[in-house]
Amino acid sequence: RKEVEQDPGPFNVPEGATVAFNCTYSNSASQSFFWYRQDCRKEPKLLMSVYSSGNEDGRFTAQLNRASQYISLLIRDSKLSDSATYLCVVNGANAGNMLTFGGGTRLMVKP
Amino acid sequence: GAGVSQSPRYKVAKRGQDVALRCDPISGHVSLFWYQQALGQGPEFLTYFQNEAQLDKSGLPSDRFFAERPEGSVSTLKIQRTQQEDSAVYLCASSFRQFSYNEQFFGPGTRLTVL
DSSP states (O other): OOSEEEOOOOEEEETTOOEEEEEEEOOTTOOEEEEEEEOTTSOOEEEEEEOTTOEEETTEEEEEETTTTEEEEEEOSOOGGGOEEEEEEEEOSSTTOOEEEOOOEEEEEEO | OOOOEEEOSEEEEOTTOOEEEEEEOOTTOOEEEEEEEOTTSOOEEEEEEETTEEEEOTTOOSTTEEEEOTTSSOEEEEESSOOGGGOEEEEEEEESSSOTTSOOEEOOOEEEEEO
């Protein structure tokens, strides 16, 4: 079983739609949580950190449920430019604080 | 400002050839990480440096993989006797400090194809 699991998609949605991605992680010692975005043939870039209290950045809302070891990302009013792969990431379960990535969820926003 | 840079961007190697991949982290960043990303997968951890010390190499897939960061800045990932299964994108990331909440900044990667 992978440490971080995501539905690979693709999620095909029309512009303006609301879409939600979920992710589960297996290591309860994980300390920090993130969503990274990766465009085709590009490097991952931090989209947002995820906090237990939930946090919002414009059209993006992230939530963490430590008890269920579950992370979510909600995108409202989808734009064509939101088309990318969204990587669920956990950190801090090991001394080196390396990132452990899920396999990514692919989003395609269509006109 | 300058981000993380990697070279070469693309490398084609014949099976059995040795390759060296270079990473220039953001100036002043203490932590440096190497990840391997296979097609259609998320990146997977290879190794971690704090300054010049290699503190974790648990992700290196075999003893053909070797990484160094001798002066605590530039890092090189070397793969000896490359195999087809080594074909992947090799990503380098750096962060200012070693804390788990610190953002890691990724370079563009080196796409290695082993024929």
